[in-house]
Amino acid sequence: MFEGFYTTSLVAPFVCAILVSCAYKRYTSLMARARYPPGPPRLPIIGSLLHVPNRHTWLAYERMGKDLGDDLVHLDVLGSHIIVVNSAKAATELFEKRGAIYSDRPSYTMLIDLLGFDWALVFSRYGDRFRALRKGFHPYLSPDAVIEYRPLESKSVHRLLRSLMEKPENFVASLRHMAGAIILAIAFGIEVKSEGDPHVETAEKGLGAVLLGTMPQAAMYDFFPILKNMPSWFPGAELNARTKEARHASTAMLEDPMQVTKKAMAEGKVSPSVASALLTRLEDQSATEQDRALTYVFMVLGGADTTVCALEDFFLAMTLNPDAQRKAQAEIDLVVGHERLPDWNDRQSLPYVDALVNEVLRWRNVTPTAVYHRLMVDDVYNDYFLPAGATVIPNVWYGAILHDESVYADPLSFKPERFLDPRLDKPEAAFGFGRRICPGMHLALESVWIAVVSILASFDISKTVNEKGDEIDPVDDYVDGLVAYPFPFECNIKPRSEATVKLIQLTDLED
Template identity: 45%
Template structure:
């Protein structure tokens, strides 16, 4: 009996040994995915484009496959052009794929390493997420903020009708008003609000300077120690100015809500809910302050891009606009504006909102970093590698979306026995533990703006000197992608629509 036990033990140890040897062999012999061939020492540093890199990544994907590898000065970068691969890696193995890379320019020098999108994976990150989930974690949780979104959208209708040539500014103002009220209980002024101005300044800076790799310091972190006056160190001045703006953006509204609470007049908000009935430690105060700032900056910018895209799409798609208006008229009528209570009864409006999110991808690419060595599908993914899901490519995949460049809401409606195409909200808000925590709030803001605008506006091409001006479909390159400025005509659909717009709020 003892002999059998010893034999069994030896067999068990042998099996473990064989397993470990196989794992070691697999790790040592696993190859990198294919990708463009780089140069000695510097790798692919000359191959990575600075303008709309997601387009180049998508083209490389056609040649090299859904997961490809590039190397920049020894930094391994893996681009994922496939939704399924992104799910397999970033969702199912989120425990090791949820870090962010250290980014010397935007993360360290500009100060964005303090915000949730840049925060390294760890305890502070989990606290940020916990705060956000507590307030915005589900559609049901954001219902309490629906009246704010409806009120501010009605104010937007008035401004857009009065000055349609300032459409983008109106959209930005409205997004700022909604998120400031929700995050801090702050009600913006009609024009030139100081907090909206700070936000616009900060968001413009991160859009212009926040792309990883646009500055050499991202590849040579030692350059961060170069003094600002040194020749060629202009990036240090840019970073300092951006950091000052960011710190002001975080502190000003946070101090406002604290002052309001001390005076006993604070409105309900994300910050006041986290601050009330508590004495915070220095760390807790920091987490609340920067959690709120992260929601403020994220919510203020992403919905601007989506809502501006809506007006571009409607300018170019009169038939879609008319079909949407028929649905609203039949469900809502002409005597009131749509509200969130109508949402389940307006499937075509819902489809338009999905198509807005797919057609112009607000965040075309995001960055993940790996905290442990991994082997995925036979490929070696070393610890510290940068993993980039190409969200633009996934939402323009002709295998999933027929004629992806076409704006077509009907792709999301079951028709003639065909199943709807993949809901873009499964993709556009990110993956794993890095998905957007304010996605339900953003989704609601886009929906109410779309529904109310279609209820009262006729949106069309501008006519100048007898010539109809067709806007060009082109989107900016940057961390966040916006439609490039365009002209459109915005008019009230009828006298009843005009009266609804002008109603007192």
């Protein structure tokens, strides 16, 4: 018996060595045969620099993929590699199945070094700190946890309806106020003022700084880090002047609401919130743990940007697609009636409204190129060599993932009924991929749904008209940046009836 064991113990390492050797030889063989994915023409020294888009990057990368006939596009910019992923198949393989090596973030020189967003988990490097913070966030943003926030969301939406009724021309400002109110209450226990709340304004300025740091022009700072030390008149460094004021916004966004929570706790007047719960648990811990609490709550705050953008897209969709609006309103009238506003108990009975929300997220998704990933080690995909350190961009926009014609027939059209087909998955790609998928996804979806169903039940949204009575088509274009907000547009927002007006007024008073 022992002789056999002895023989096995000697043979096993040799067998393992042979298997490892064979696997290594196969890997090196693949690497030797592999080549970079196709890309635009390169010039000496600067490589593909002239092909890096400075506007509507998602459309430019889509065109590159179609012209090259491949779902991966490679750009070499001064020796820095960019890989654009233009298909759901490739995105699933790289970001989901190989998430362990594709979950890092690039340097983001503008955001981190100039604007001071090193505290924001969404832009942080992948590693032990990221995993610990992500795990700590789960109790507050899981599908079950976000149900507890529904009364707060409903209250904020009812106030939104009142604002839309009184000042319909200011609908974007009203959306921002509603989203800020929800996030600040959940994160810090802060109840905001009905108008001009300083905490909402601080958050808006901070989110504006994020948009500045993710403009296409900001990518130049990654290719030429020396630009951050140059005067603003230096070619390519024009954003430097704007970053000085924006950095103050980043700091205030981080610190101001937390100080309000700490003061309320010291005075025994604190309202339940993520921040107060974390600070209570960590009050005897180190400064590093305090920083963890700050990171948690501001990861929630980023959800405000996603919610506002999605709801602006909803107003644009309803303005351009009155038939879809009428179908949704007919369903709400049948299920809810006219004597109350919709609530969460109605959701299962409103499949078309659910489909409409999904179509909003697909049709004009909020982050068309998501937050960029960084490949941590050399890899091979479809015989293509993908180098370590490459910035990997998921193009979830036109013709790529959420506008793939093979999945979504007539993808540029707004057709909620497509999501009534149970075989069609929900557009979760709108929230990112794999280990970097947005942890606030469930909260954002809840906020968007209750806002959409309440607005549809209460208002008719249509095109504005000129002095001749002719309809004015709204601008259908988008701001460049991490979050693709629609360009400002006008629409007509009117209560559906006098009964609706009274219902909104009564509900707002009850809140």
